[in-house]
Amino acid sequence: MLSEVISAAFVALWISSCASTSAEDPYMTRALQLMSETPLIDGHNDLPWQLRTQFNNELNKVDLNTLETTQTNIPKIKKGKLGAQFWSAYVPCESQYKDAVRQTLEQIDVVHRMCQQYPETFMLAISSQDIMEAFRMNKTASLIGVEGGHSLDSSLGTLRTMYQLGVRYLTLTHSCNTPWADNWLVDTGSEPSQHNGLSPFGKQLIVEMNRLGMLIDLAHVTEAVMNQVLNMSEAPVIFSHSSAYSICPHKRNxxxxxxxxxxxxxxxxxxxxxxxYVTCSKTAKISDVADHFDHIKKVGGPGAVGFGGDYDGVKRLPEGLEDVSKVPNVVAELLRRGWSDEEVKAALGNNLLRVLSQAERVRDGLKAKRPDDVPIPFDEVKNPCRTSYGYSNAGAVHSLGTLALALTLALQALITGTVS
Structure with missing residues (x-):
């Protein structure tokens, strides 16, 4: 008799479980299907920084197949169906005016070595075409984004060198001002503005990024910088890992x-x-994340939204989104809310592919334009760790270069009907 009761209870529990799973399965099944047709392209992951802080970049001592101290590893990537990732080449603001360039180059090197060490999983990507080629090969396209303009040491030559090494976006600031741009903390009142947005050199940098085809990432800047860049840039811009301010009024949104x-x-x-950034509190749920997707789609349209999880860069993540493997849960939630297949595919990766392709078209249209080699004025970067070689004979040339930039921007404003 007892065995019959236990058996009946087990059957009832199994039926209940199946009913619950069945209710969710259509959305998850459809989510996984869409993710097999369109690459999930995530805008920001800090695994390279974890490799530095945990292993001092000694990648030979790490196995990404078994690593369990990070939110990202190869099994999690596979389960999460991550089609393409912008890996962050990040170094802290404390390195500004010191060894930021060296440390950033080392972070770029880590991404290259990840691709070399795990060629069956990762493929280095530097173009929209590369992303789709990696997706067809069932590999995760690995792009590089430099997080923080302090990594350039105010050098256009460094910007160009990093582009040649595969960097495809630059976050203009992190959480510190650079000699040419204000960071988001200025809008909180906790730091003073130094440039009212962008300095003249900062505007030179935007023009040069357009010429290169490097995406401009506004994730950590002030609203003044956001609007100045939107006035100036010939190419679309990105926020690689930001959410909607109307849902959570945090200045990073x-x-x-x-x-x-x-x-x-x-x-x-x-x-x-x-x-x-999701709830402006310490806890959140998948539905809270979906609220941001809904709001951005409502205000900006389905073409303005994407994924920028910030895995391995943050410690507090929503319930059900604890690591990279859980991202399909967001896709299923969007489908549950009535998003169409095309809208989901746009958010997954088609929007980013469009943005990158357009930046590449702008680059191709500017091929005849020479690289900008007018340096930032030495007085704007003078510090004990910086030498002045070359500046003594360049003052007059720099003045002419600054005038030429001013005239270019003024002409552009007249053409577009905007004022920067």
Whole structure:
């Protein structure tokens, strides 16, 4: 008799479990199907920084197939169906004016070595075409984004060198001002503005990034910088890991007026999963993340949204999104909310592919333009760790170069009907 009762209870539990699974299966099944047709392209992952802090970049001592101290490893990547990833080449603001360039080059090197050490999983990608080729080969396309303009040491030559090494976006600031741009903390009132947005050299940098075909990432800048770049840039811009300010009023998120301009520019906001930016609190759920997707789609249209999880860069993540393997849960939730297949595919990767392709077209249209070799004025970067070689004979040339930039920007403003 007891065995019959236990058996009946087990059957009832199994039926209940199946019913629950069945109710969710259609959305998850469809989510996984869409992710097999369109690459999930995530805008920001800090695994390279974890490799530095945990292993001092000694990749030979690490097995990414078994690593369990990070939110990202190869099994999690496979389960999460990660089609392409912008790996962050990040170094802290404390390195500014010291060894930021060296440390950033080492982070770029780590991404290259990841691709070399695990060729069956990763493929280095430097173009929209590379992303699709890697996807067809069932590999994760590995792109590089430098997080923080302090990594350049205010050098256009360094910017160009990093582009040649595969860097395809630059986050203009991290959480510190550079000698040419203000960071997001200025908008909180905790730091003073140094440039009212971008300095003249900062505007030179935007023009040169357009010429190179490097995406401009506005994830960590002030609203003034956001609007100045949107006025100036010939190519679409990205927010690689930011969310919607109207849902969570944190200054790292994107206000609606800027979001509308991002849409008009053909750009994209890639939703950050960090709880503090999702709910402005320590806890969050998958539904809270989906609220940001919904809002960005409502204000900017389905063409303005993407994924920018910020895995391995944050410690607090929503319940059900604890690591890279859980990202399909967001896709299933969007389908549950009535997103169409085409809207989901746009958010997964088609939007980023469009943005990168357009930046490449702008680059191709500027091929005849020479690289900008006018340096930042020495007085703007003078510090005990910087030498002045070359500056003594360049003052007059620099003045002419600055005048030429001013005239170029003024002409561009007249053509577009905007004022930077």
């Amino acid at each position: 994107v206000p609606d007026d800027v979001l509308i301009r991002v849409k008009d520019k053909g750009g994209i906001v890639m939703v950050n999963f960090y709880n503090d």
